Amino acid sequence: MVTQTPAWVLNDQQGIESLQLADNPVSTPKDDEVLVKVHAASLNYRDIVIAKGEPQLPFFTPGVTPCSDGSGTVTAVGSKVKSFKAGDRVCTHLVSGLSSSSAPTFTDINSGLGQHLDGTLRKHAIFHESALVPMPPSLSFLEACTLTCSGLTAWNALFGLDGLVPGEGTTVLVQGTGGVSIAALQFAIAAGSTVIATTSTEAKAERLRSLGAHHVINYRTSRDWGDVAKSLTHGRGVDIVVDVGGLSTLPQSFKAVRTNGLIAVTGLLGHAEDQAAVPTILECLINACTARGILLGTRDQFHAMNRFIEDKGIKPVVDEEVFDFLEAKEAYRYLEQQKHFSKVCIQLE
Structure with missing residues (x-):
């Protein structure tokens, strides 16, 4: 069982330089939680806004791990988890605790991954079961990590x-x-x-x-x-x-x-x-x-999108500049400078 994991954390909202690398503890999953080895994450403009504390998203939990979008492999599940098992490949959903048909609100999003709940810029992560969906089998982890916000x-x-x-x-x-x-x-x-x-x-x-x-x-x-x-x-x-x-x-x-x-x-x-x-x-x-x-979408819509991706053989577009885990700040700057085409991604594994 992993007890610590490398993670980026946001201790204040003074901009991209507020991102700091840390070793965070990893606990055993609770009854309704899932432990995921994160392979890839992608950035949204929301992540820059949170780092800067701009008026749209001025509040956050100090020490939070940023970013909502990611994909990875399940390594352990809690005793009451029904949807996933070790070895499953998954994508994150930004909000947790909602039913599969419930549409997220701004309040849900503002309390979601990367702002008030720890997000995906960490190598191992605990998520509530409702913050995950199975990823399309035909996609790579890099392709799948683009689906959380932009795709949905x-x-x-x-x-x-x-x-x-x-x-x-x-x-x-x-x-x-x-x-x-x-x-x-x-x-x-x-x-x-x-x-x-x-x-x-x-x-x-x-x-x-x-x-x-x-x-x-x-x-x-x-x-x-x-x-x-x-x-x-x-x-x-x-x-x-x-x-x-x-x-x-x-x-x-x-x-x-x-x-x-x-x-x-x-x-x-x-x-x-x-x-x-x-x-x-x-x-x-x-x-x-x-x-x-439009504010994201439901988990039911996420499942429908993934089926469509499989049926149609769609390959989500990833920007040609893929960043390593230790280059997270550079990835943020690349997005801020609008150098990207489609999604800016970070390879964790």
Whole structure:
């Protein structure tokens, strides 16, 4: 039985330099807990925000191990654990204690892995049984560690609303080349949709095309990219917009979406250049569309996503720069500087 494990900890919120390497104790799993040997972890912008103590996520538990996303192998289980056994390969779910069909709230997320509960930047980890799901058998640990937040959010954005899901004859608009957008592109392509993607460089545009994007718009040279996206549908508008920017992208998302279409609001990454142009809820009335906020997804949705990944042979995209465990700070900086394409991952084993 492992009694200590190397772990990164966050003792304060003064930025990336607040991350410190430590040896943390590892206890025997309680009745409803699972001990996991963590093989890989991936970063989200949330992790940077927590490290900096920015207004969106100002509170944390001092000494917490950061990061919510990871994959690994079960090495021991508590006496009441029914879903897992030693040797199982698993992914983390950010929140624990919820039923399999319960949708996480902001409160759940703010009390979840990497903020108030110890996360995945440690070589051995104890998790509540409900914070784990079996990983898709065909994936590597690096590929699987991308699913916790980005993959599940993208899945919920596309398939979480009955009656409006991607498929043949539908058009999906994704924004940029972050983890949610790339996962959404892959899922939509696999479902048979036409995908329109936006980006800022030709190099990234080529990578988007190589992943199957049918149309790519450079949002730096086409400032009204929402109108351009709509024109690519012969004026009808796109069926689903996966919006990751929030204030900076929603005005164009409303221009792109069709009547009775869906804008899945998944992120708050952008800032409004013109506060007067920030849409209000009335834009849904004016454009006769639905705007739906997305906060991760349920464990049931996680299972459904994993089955789809297996059925369609999807391989989640990992950035070409993979960091070692001791390079965690460098991985954070790489993400902060927006050098990445899709997911920034850390190899633990």
